[in-house]
Amino acid sequence: MMLTLAHLPIDLITDILSRLPAKTVVCLKIVCKSWCNLISDDYFVNYRLEQSLATKSNLHYVVTVPRFYLQEYDHLPEPREQTCPVHYSADFDSLGNLRELSHPFKDCKTGTRVFGSCRGLLLLHVTDGPLLLYNPTTQTYNVLPGLPVYQDARAYGHLSYGFGYDNATRDFKCVKIMQRLFKEIGYLTCEVMVYSLRTNCWKRVPDVPCYFRSCDWGVGVLVHETLHWVGTNSDGLYEFIVAFNLRDEAFSCRPLPNFHFEPFEGLYVGMLDGCLCLLANRYPHCNVWVMKEYGVGGSWTKMFILDTLDCLIVERPVSYSLDKKRLLVKMALFKLAYHDLETKEHTDLRFADWDTCLNAHVYVENLLMLDYTEFADDIHIRKKRGKEEELEEEKEEGLKLI
Structure with a gap:
């Protein structure tokens, strides 16, 4: 047979x-x-x-590069050139085969920014507009509802974002932290909001009692269902790692490595191979530390030292290459580069004829279909009305037959 x-x-x-x-x-x-x-x-x-x-x-990169456009102003006789971020999907490891992402706001002249990548979904922020979750594989998206702000938004000086997944509830969550530090009097105002895709709403959670230093647009690093930022005290002299657990929605601190009082010019958190890592910059080098066992301070290990050319600071590791011989890193001054871990060579990358790269993230293919939730209730109402109209027509036809 x-x-x-x-x-x-x-x-x-x-x-x-x-x-x-x-x-x-x-x-x-x-x-x-x-x-x-x-x-x-x-x-x-x-x-x-x-x-x-x-x-x-099934891994890919999403890289963000600038693009020029002409912006008209009422008080100027001729339009001026402006730039807006454009997002491309690229093959993993080779960074080839660039394809512009067809997200719903790609033609917005103010541009969008990627504030996180998790399990194949991207958190996009439209400048002066909404946040949205976008699946580049299925090209579907959800616009997040308007965020309720309990205090005057103009009073905040710094915004931090985070995006991750809670395995216990199988829920994607977005975190937005609004802060302003009054250094003269040592006073900090803070408001922390958490969005749940499952409930499609925001809620306020307890504030974080420290200030987040602005880097990489204040995007939290996701490791073990926990978001991480570099925090500092009011005078900016002491830095530490601040963690927000997506499951219990609470803040805590993570221990730093034993630097032996080595001075550094820039401290940044990142993720390598699923482990929390720390980048301690001091020209002309960057020490890369990895927490081998999450939450255990004694497991911090100095993995390698990167040479930073042209006085550039390494802000974030993006990923290893498949053969683990190269490390793709995001550097200051909008540079993306490969560091060869064997030869110590440094290679700047170009995309779409641009020397600069605003950001880069790894995403995995995900067949999840997102719905544009802004009109979900309206669609439900229209369907309900449609059924009611069909019933009315059937009744009228029945009366005619009688």
Whole structure:
């Protein structure tokens, strides 16, 4: 008897489909109804994602570069050139095959910024506009609801963001921290808000009693379901790591390595191979420390030293190359570079004819379909009204027949 696809066990079909590229999987929905239902099912979406995360496959980069456009002003006779960030998807490791992301606000002249990448979703912020969650694989998105602000937003001097996933509740969460430090009197105002994709709403959580130093647009680093920033005291002389746990939604501190009182010019947090890392810059070097066992201060280990050329500071490690011989890093002055860990060579990267790169993140393919929630209630109402109108028409037809 000749075997067909229908005779294959569902577990085997699931395993085979989970190994294919996302575009191929989406196209296979038309094979048959059972495959369409399988690929659309939440179990398959999560199974494929977990497989990709475990094997470090189906990875891509999203790189942000500037672009010029002409901005008109009422008080000027001619328009002036301005720049706005543009996001591209690139192949992992090679950083080739650039493709502009088709997110809904890509034509916005004020531009958008990526404030985080987690499990295939990006947190985008439209300048002078809303926040949104965007899936570059399925090209679907959710616009976050308007944020309730309990104090005058103009009073805040610094914004910090974070984006992550709570495995316990299977929920994506966004954190926005609004702060202003009055150094003259040592007074800090703070407001911390957390958004849940599951509930589609914001809520206020207890404030953090320290100031976050601005770097990389104040984006928190996600490690072990916890967001991390570099905090400082009111006079800016003492720095430490501040952590926000997405599960219990509470702040705490993480121990620093034993620097032996080595002075440094810039301290930044990052993530390498799932571990919390710390970048201690002091020209012409950057010491990279890694916390081998999360939360254990004694597990801090100095992994390697990067040479920083042209007085540049290393702000964040983006990722290792597949062969672990190179490290892609985000540097100051909008530079993205590869550091060869064996030869110590430093290579600046160019994208779309630009020497500068505003940012870079790694994202994994995720087949999750997001809905544009701003009109979700309106759509529900229209469907309900449509059914009511159909019932009314049926009643009228019935009366006519009588």
